Amino acid sequence: AGLGSQAALCAEDPAALRDRVTGVVDGVLASFAARARSGLGKRFLDLERRRLVQLLLEWLALEAQRPPFIVEAQERARRVEFGGLEVNLRPDRLDRLPDGRRVVIDYKTGEARPAAWLDERPDDPQLLLYGAALQGDAHTAPAAALVFASLKPGRLGFAGFAEEEGLLPGVGPPKGLPGAAAGDPADDWAAWLADRRRVLVRLAGAFRSGDAAVDPKRPGETCRYCELPALCRVLENEAGGAGGKDGR
Numbered sequence: 068a069g070l071g072s073q074a075a076l077c078a079e080d081p082a083a084l085r086d087r088v089t090g091v092v093d094g095v096l097a098s099f100a101a102r103a104r105s106g107l108g109k110r111f112l113d114l115e116r117r118r119l120v121q122l123l124l125e126w127l128a129l130e131a132q133r134p135p136f137i138v139e140a141q142e143r144a145r146r147v148e149f150g151g152l153e154v155n156l157r158p159d160r161l162d163r164l165p166d167g168r169r170v171v172i173d174y175k176t177g178e179a180r181p182a183a184w185l186d187e188r189p190d191d192p193q194l195l196l197y198g199a200a201l202q203g204d205a206h207t208a209p210a211a212a213l214v215f216a217s218l219k220p221g222r223l224g225f226a227g228f229a230e231e232e233g234l235l236p237g238v239g240p241p242k243g244l245p246g247a248a249a250g251d252p253a254d255d256w257a258a259w260l261a262d263r264r265r266v267l268v269r270l271a272g273a274f275r276s277g278d279a280a281v282d283p284k285r286p287g288e289t290c291r292y293c294e295l296p297a298l299c300r301v302l303e304n305e306a307g308g309a310g311g312k313d314g315r
Contacts, residue, residue: 072137076130085124092119118220126216126223132236136170139163147200149264150271156197159216168211170234171197179215179226185241187266188284194227199264202257210260214238230256 070076070087079087096116100107140161147154162170173194183190198210212234214227225235232239241259281299283289290301 069138073131073133073135076127084127085120088123088127089116089120092116092123095119122218122220122223126218129223129225129236134164134234136162136164139169145197145200147196149196149199150268150273150275152271152275154196154271156193156200158194158197163208164211164234167208168230169201169208170212170214170229171201171210172214172216174218175215175226176218179217181213181215181227184228184263188270189263189266192267195263196267198260199267202260203264209257211256212238228259 070079076084093116096112096119100112138160142157142159143161145156147156158171159174160172162172164170171194180190184192184195189195194213194215198213201207201210211231212227212229214225214229214235217224217226225238227235227238228241229235229238230240240256281301283301286301290296290299293299
């Protein structure tokens with residue numbers, strides 16, 4: 068059984084914690100090796116075992132620095148509706164704080180960019196969707212934080228936004244909250260989530276209505292490997308190319 072809470076993690080003897088983590092890693096590697104098409108050498112498995120054990124122990128040390136929480140769910144499915152579009156959400160983890168609020172966590176081994184949530188076409192919006200769904204549900208406690216758990220070696224940490232400082236190491240409220248009420252930080256956070264919900268509802272409605280305008284957010288990246296540049300001519304327009312005698 069897992070530890071399940073910050074209190075249990077902090078109470079665990081360091082040697083027992085290492086044994087627990089090692090047992091989990093051994094089980095995962097054994098399952099992975101059994102499914103591998105080619106045999107995995109003992110040397111490789113030993114190196115990977117040591118790497119993963121150390122990575123997880125460092126991560127748990129970071130989790131222990133948080134204020135009290137209980138792990139409420141892992142990969143719990145939730146079906147929500149935005150702008151007439153039904154979306155299935157399954158966040159990696161949902162923690163519950165003592166006051167009932169939730170912390171929504173998504174594990175990330177690549178780059179985490181929560182700043183990309185702040186514009187009118189947010190990237191990687193799964194956490195935003197879940198936070199907005201909780202905020203719009205009168206029967207559920209709201210999200211107090213939406214964070215990526217970055218598991219990059221040497222750069223472990225949380226990246227995202229929280230209603231207030233101190234809920235997670237290195238995480239605080241978003242800056243320049245649009246439409247936020249002055250004074251109470253909770254009002255600011257609720258206003259920000261409501262604004263993000265507005266954005267998500269608009270995007271979902273556009274998708275549902277069949278809006279397929281050629282309007283890449285970042286043409287230099289989005290169109291780099293496109294096989295139909297002569298059809299949409301986005302890069303020509305970006306460069307100011309006329310594309311023809313009549314300028315069309």
